[in-house]
Amino acid sequence: MKIRGAPVIGITGAYAVALGALKTDSSDIKKFRNALRGIIEAVAATRPTARNLFFALERMRQVAATAGTAGKTRDVLVAEAQKIHAEEAAATEKISLSGAGLIEDGWTVLTHCNTGPLATSGWGTALGVIIMARQQGKKIDVFVDETRPLLQGARLTAWELQKAGVSFTLVTDSMAGHFISSGRIKCIITGADRIAANGDTANKIGTYTLAVLARENRIPFYIAAPTTTIDRNIKTGRQIPIEERGPEEVTHVRGLSIAPEGVRAANPAFDVTPHGRITAIITEKGIIRPPYTASIKSLF
Amino acid sequence: MKIRGAPVIGITGAYAVALGALKTDSSDIKKFRNALRGIIEAVAATRPTARNLFFALERMRQVAATAGTAGKTRDVLVAEAQKIHAEEAAATEKISLSGAGLIEDGWTVLTHCNTGPLATSGWGTALGVIIMARQQGKKIDVFVDETRPLLQGARLTAWELQKAGVSFTLVTDSMAGHFISSGRIKCIITGADRIAANGDTANKIGTYTLAVLARENRIPFYIAAPTTTIDRNIKTGRQIPIEERGPEEVTHVRGLSIAPEGVRAANPAFDVTPHGRITAIITEKGIIRPPYTASIKSLF
Numbered sequence: 001m002k003i004r005g006a007p008v009i010g011i012t013g014a015y016a017v018a019l020g021a022l023k024t025d026s027s028d029i030k031k032f033r034n035a036l037r038g039i040i041e042a043v044a045a046t047r048p049t050a051r052n053l054f055f056a057l058e059r060m061r062q063v064a065a066t067a068g069t070a071g072k073t074r075d076v077l078v079a080e081a082q083k084i085h086a087e088e089a090a091a092t093e094k095i096s097l098s099g100a101g102l103i104e105d106g107w108t109v110l111t112h113c114n115t116g117p118l119a120t121s122g123w124g125t126a127l128g129v130i131i132m133a134r135q136q137g138k139k140i141d142v143f144v145d146e147t148r149p150l151l152q153g154a155r156l157t158a159w160e161l162q163k164a165g166v167s168f169t170l171v172t173d174s175m176a177g178h179f180i181s182s183g184r185i186k187c188i189i190t191g192a193d194r195i196a197a198n199g200d201t202a203n204k205i206g207t208y209t210l211a212v213l214a215r216e217n218r219i220p221f222y223i224a225a226p227t228t229t230i231d232r233n234i235k236t237g238r239q240i241p242i243e244e245r246g247p248e249e250v251t252h253v254r255g256l257s258i259a260p261e262g263v264r265a266a267n268p269a270f271d272v273t274p275h276g277r278i279t280a281i282i283t284e285k286g287i288i289r290p291p292y293t294a295s296i297k298s299l300f
Numbered sequence: 301m302k303i304r305g306a307p308v309i310g311i312t313g314a315y316a317v318a319l320g321a322l323k324t325d326s327s328d329i330k331k332f333r334n335a336l337r338g339i340i341e342a343v344a345a346t347r348p349t350a351r352n353l354f355f356a357l358e359r360m361r362q363v364a365a366t367a368g369t370a371g372k373t374r375d376v377l378v379a380e381a382q383k384i385h386a387e388e389a390a391a392t393e394k395i396s397l398s399g400a401g402l403i404e405d406g407w408t409v410l411t412h413c414n415t416g417p418l419a420t421s422g423w424g425t426a427l428g429v430i431i432m433a434r435q436q437g438k439k440i441d442v443f444v445d446e447t448r449p450l451l452q453g454a455r456l457t458a459w460e461l462q463k464a465g466v467s468f469t470l471v472t473d474s475m476a477g478h479f480i481s482s483g484r485i486k487c488i489i490t491g492a493d494r495i496a497a498n499g500d501t502a503n504k505i506g507t508y509t510l511a512v513l514a515r516e517n518r519i520p521f522y523i524a525a526p527t528t529t530i531d532r533n534i535k536t537g538r539q540i541p542i543e544e545r546g547p548e549e550v551t552h553v554r555g556l557s558i559a560p561e562g563v564r565a566a567n568p569a570f571d572v573t574p575h576g577r578i579t580a581i582i583t584e585k586g587i588i589r590p591p592y593t594a595s596i597k598s599l600f
Binding site for chain 2: 143145146147148149151154155158159162168169170171172173174175176177178179181205206208209212213215216247250251253254256258259260262263264265266267268271272
């Protein structure tokens with residue numbers, strides 16, 4: 001959790017494989033490939049949900065197979081990690097530009113978790129859209145969910161919006177509904193950790209609730225994510241593995257106990273928003289809308 | 301906020317008036333009544349949302365008018381406060397008994413904030429229903445929302461359920477939707493701070509969101525509250541005053557800062573759930589259902 005945000009998890013995974021390869025001193029190609037397989041498996045086991053990690057590892061695996069010697073393989077792995085990094089950063093700029101067109105002048109936008117440069121490199125995904133809209137001269141106000149348990153909204157999104165000079169109000173996750181139903185919030189935009197072939201989207205716990213609140217109050221709910229977050233091998237959200245983290249993140253806030261001793265707590269890190277509750281998905285290849293099975297296919 | 305929970309706010313308000321009257325040493329009835337008016341106004345200004353406070357103060361005002369001397373007024377005020385206390389405690393037992401009939405054996409029930417004896421005297425409202433169902437021998441599991449910002453669920457409901465021997469799991473408010481949509485939660489039950497004549501209900505911030513999630517997933521959403529929480533002078537939820545508390549409750553958790561310095565935060569303590577999202581309201585005079593304008597009228 002020192003590394004977080006699906007795109008940055010993918011980029012870091014690629015660099016981790018390249019670094020591991022550089023540290024593997026064997027010049028025997030068979031031994032080197034065995035070691036590389038172990039490195040890729042170890043990196044794959046770090047986080048189960050973010051699609052971008054597996055996308056990046058697959059590219060590293062494929063590019064490694066093209067080089068004939070251990071030395072050359074090390075070179076292509078380093079180059080491929082840098083390429084993935086550059087492509088993901090470039091994708092966030094395209095996402096931010098096309099997404100900004102959906103945000104109207106004067107709107108108040110609600111976002112959840114952290115999807116800025118800290119999580120994605122480049123511009124950010126959902127937060128990139130918001131910051132781009134502001135930089136285009138639109139008057140934008142933002143509501144930031146604190147995003148319990150790990151408070152990525154309060155700690156990271158608040159900091160990034162301060163730095164970007166965007167006006168915002170911090171709220172607890174439980175307050176979003178109040179401001180949505182009062183008419184204050186004009187749209188909701190979040191990132192994604194994995195998008196199934198039918199558009200069902202896994203993202204930070206609490207995202208599903210926002211999508212339901214958006215539908216109830218007839219405001220748009222947008223997902224912003226690079227196409228590397230889309231997993232066409234997975235048909236629906238039911239098949240997306242959801243990371244279950246330790247209970248102490250719920251029973252404690254930054255090390256401080258907030259519940260009686262011995263309390264049982266659940267801690268799913270992500271939830272799945274069904275495609276029927278998503279107004280549009282903003283990718284670097286364009287904005288797609290329902291029916292997602294067809295519109296996702298058209299992206300590839 | 302040392303005193304919280306609508307019924308206990310009402311009971312404590314009545315005792316505060318009685319205590320104030322005992323400390324007012326004037327034997328001149330006019331001077332005494334002037335002082336009493338000031339005491340009631342001061343108590344009324346403590347919390348704007350909970351209906352029970354204004355109900356209790358109105359009863360204290362009325363009973364004070366029936367006694368001819370300062371001494372006698374003091375006596376009737378003490379007696380009336382004790383009567384309000386006894387009636388509210390008795391009401392929670394009736395609520396718990398009739399509400400328990402709605403909870404089926406084997407169900408997992410989700411609740412928000414704290415509605416046990418600490419908040420209501422007697423059995424509790426929503427929590428009383430849950431504990432009564434368990435004591436009737438039903439196998440009940442509970443999901444407890446931590447209830448940011450002040451964590452009444454994590455601190456108080458968790459403690460009360462531990463004491464009552466009821467099995468429960470603590471979750472952040474943002475996790476409720478995940479467990480509701482997965483089919484794990486069979487019903488939601490919360491208390492109320494003020495119920496308008498049409499059934500619109502103000503309760504702890506986050507309650508509205510749970511009612512919307514219940515409707516989306518076709519499970520019942522129940523309110524448990526004494527009839528003293530119903531305010532027939534208020535036609536709809538739009539007229540219920542919502543207490544706005546200090547931003548430091550959002551930017552800090554139990555004194556620990558969780559956001560960058562200088563961040564703006566909103567902190568509405570309550571939200572309003574529209575009557576159309578409430579399956580039933582459990583009162584000490586019986587369970588009422590839509591249309592609430594008629595069913596509420598029938599209670600009085």
